[in-house]
Amino acid sequence: MPETWLLSLSESALASALRQSAIGYPLLSSAHILGLSLLVGSIVTLDLRLLNIVKRGRLSELAPLLSRVAAGGLLLAAVSGLLLFSVQPAHYLGNNAFLLKLVLLSLALINVAIVHSLPAWRLLLAGQPPGLLLKFTAAVSIILWLAIITAGRWIAFV
Amino acid sequence: MLTKYIVKSVFSALLLILLWLPEAAAHHGWNWTEDQQTEMTGSITEVYIGPPHPRLMIETDVGRWQVDLGNPRQTKAAGFVEGEAKVGDQVLIRGHRSAKQDERIIKAVRATINNKQYTFYPNLLRED
Numbered sequence: 001m002p003e004t005w006l007l008s009l010s011e012s013a014l015a016s017a018l019r020q021s022a023i024g025y026p027l028l029s030s031a032h033i034l035g036l037s038l039l040v041g042s043i044v045t046l047d048l049r050l051l052n053i054v055k056r057g058r059l060s061e062l063a064p065l066l067s068r069v070a071a072g073g074l075l076l077a078a079v080s081g082l083l084l085f086s087v088q089p090a091h092y093l094g095n096n097a098f099l100l101k102l103v104l105l106s107l108a109l110i111n112v113a114i115v116h117s118l119p120a121w122r123l124l125l126a127g128q129p130p131g132l133l134l135k136f137t138a139a140v141s142i143i144l145w146l147a148i149i150t151a152g153r154w155i156a157f158v
Numbered sequence: 159m160l161t162k163y164i165v166k167s168v169f170s171a172l173l174l175i176l177l178w179l180p181e182a183a184a185h186h187g188w189n190w191t192e193d194q195q196t197e198m199t200g201s202i203t204e205v206y207i208g209p210p211h212p213r214l215m216i217e218t219d220v221g222r223w224q225v226d227l228g229n230p231r232q233t234k235a236a237g238f239v240e241g242e243a244k245v246g247d248q249v250l251i252r253g254h255r256s257a258k259q260d261e262r263i264i265k266a267v268r269a270t271i272n273n274k275q276y277t278f279y280p281n282l283l284r285e286d
């Protein structure tokens with residue numbers, strides 16, 4: 001059922017306009033890249049700070065700022081990504097790199113949900129240093145987001 | 159200091175991998191195709207005109223092949239727009255096959271459908 005819904009996206013007026021426009025798709029690709037730059041740029045910075053590889057700045061200030069910039073980037077990447085997908089859903093649903101990217105993205109979002117529900121996250125915002133658990137989720141985060149970028153780029157090469 | 163250098167090296171290595179690996183696999187340009195130009199006929203099973211890359215799927219005597227057309231701008235310039243071809247139409251493709259024998263992809267220089275020619279790369283067309 002979700003697959004039928006996804007496939008019917010290609011018949012939308014917006015998807016049709018995107019297929020015919022000379023500038024729509026390149027502009028959306030740019031928005032997608034901007035979104036993931038904001039997302040990965042800020043989240044990797046935060047993760048490196050949590051892991052103490054980067055040592056500058058107070059985490060109680062950096063954590064809320066960088067996670068919010070990341071959330072904004074994620075929103076932009078998700079909206080532009082859905083539109084790019086709508087141009088030919090069947091093609092992407094048959095692309096293994098795309099499917100792998102969706103699985104990795106789900107894992108990354110689960111990681112985000114876990115981090116934000118941890119008491120350690122609230123303590124971090126209150127000024128406590130990060131414990132082993134937050135360092136572990138930070139390492140998972142770096143690995144997943146870099147893997148997502150790589151899988152995403154691979155969509156065009158399978 | 160040492161961790162800083164390790165992190166820098168790892169990121170540089172990742173960037174290099176990202177830059178080099180797609181180079182070998184990309185379907186942009188002609189590096190991945192055979193040098194010789196060949197012709198192939200088939201029946202169209204799918205037409206896709208749009209970004210990022212227009213293509214046809216065709217059924218031939220030697221199986222199912224993917225036909226990469228020009229990029230959206232080149233494809234439009236060749237006169238190949240929505241409605242020019244439909245599933246079931248016979249097509250004659252002139253182009254370059256993938257250099258990999260097991261990869262059934264041909265990059266079209268010209269397609270002929272219903273006696274109409276669509277030339278995506280006029281400067282690359284070789285007449286026999």
